[in-house]
Amino acid sequence: MVKARRELLDSGAYQPVAQQLQQYLAALPSITQRPLRVADAGCGEGYYLSQVASQLSDEVDLDFIGFDISKWAVQAATKRSKAIRWLVASSKNIPIESNYLDVMLCMFGFPVFSEFARTLSVGGKLLLVDAGPQHLVELRSILYDDLKPYKDWCAEPALDAGFELSEHKPLAPFKARLTQQQIQTLALMTPHFFRAPAANRSKLASLQQLEVTLDVQFRLLTLLDKQ
Numbered sequence: 001m002v003k004a005r006r007e008l009l010d011s012g013a014y015q016p017v018a019q020q021l022q023q024y025l026a027a028l029p030s031i032t033q034r035p036l037r038v039a040d041a042g043c044g045e046g047y048y049l050s051q052v053a054s055q056l057s058d059e060v061d062l063d064f065i066g067f068d069i070s071k072w073a074v075q076a077a078t079k080r081s082k083a084i085r086w087l088v089a090s091s092k093n094i095p096i097e098s099n100y101l102d103v104m105l106c107m108f109g110f111p112v113f114s115e116f117a118r119t120l121s122v123g124g125k126l127l128l129v130d131a132g133p134q135h136l137v138e139l140r141s142i143l144y145d146d147l148k149p150y151k152d153w154c155a156e157p158a159l160d161a162g163f164e165l166s167e168h169k170p171l172a173p174f175k176a177r178l179t180q181q182q183i184q185t186l187a188l189m190t191p192h193f194f195r196a197p198a199a200n201r202s203k204l205a206s207l208q209q210l211e212v213t214l215d216v217q218f219r220l221l222t223l224l225d226k227q
């Protein structure tokens with residue numbers, strides 16, 4: 001699973017997401033006294049963090065930490081970059097001291113706002129990256145007989161933990177043309193595959209290629225105070 005995921009990400013299908021992430025980090029006010037401290041919660045096999053680390057390391061002094069609950073994902077991440085500290089850890093109990101971080105990333109993951117607020121310093125940034133309404137609509141139309149309405153983001157848990165929403169920027173939707181193998185990998189990367197009826201999964205398996213829409217939302221939050 002981790003290997004298949006790595007191959008799909010390495011194909012460049014999600015490159016615009018990595019580019020947008022890099023732009024966000026590059027635009028943050030520079031901290032000259034010490035390296036920029038960034039953690040990626042649920043970093044998976046480390047694609048995004050290692051991409052931005054290699055692009056930013058010439059301009060900014062970096063202290064990057066990626067962690068994920070899956071030890072297989074983290075093992076794969078260690079092969080991407082030796083300059084990043086990789087940890088097997090849960091977002092529910094992050095092994096990082098309080099107030100340490102400047103930025104927390106949560107990409108297609110499961111935010112735990114209380115722990116993100118604890119580990120960030122006041123004024124620190126949380127970047128949430130999630131699927132938008134049109135994300136993988138072609139894939140979902142095959143897997144489901146009826147498409148469920150888009151579940152919008154709920155700000156309340158973040159506000160309760162002391163964050164404010166500073167910016168909400170949907171990335172312009174873009175397309176990726178997938179091979180048969182990539183269709184299966186992408187389907188497995190989503191929660192949709194396991195929820196879909198078997199007949200629809202077979203339909204998907206019979207496709208030779210598929211063009212999918214990638215619709216991704218970036219939300220930048222600022223930690224105003226500690227609750």
Ligand SMILES: C[S@@+](CC[C@H](N)C(=O)[O-])C[C@H]1O[C@@H](n2cnc3c(N)ncnc32)[C@H](O)[C@@H]1O
Pocket residue numbers: 041042043044045047048067068069070073089090091092106107108109110189
């Ligand atoms: C959809 S994947 C996203 C991976 C990566 N951020 C990316 O976009 O490529 C979600 C990741 O969250 C991890 N995860 C699930 N629960 C977690 C938890 N409580 N703490 C840390 N990571 C978790 C999974 O192991 C998986 O790697």
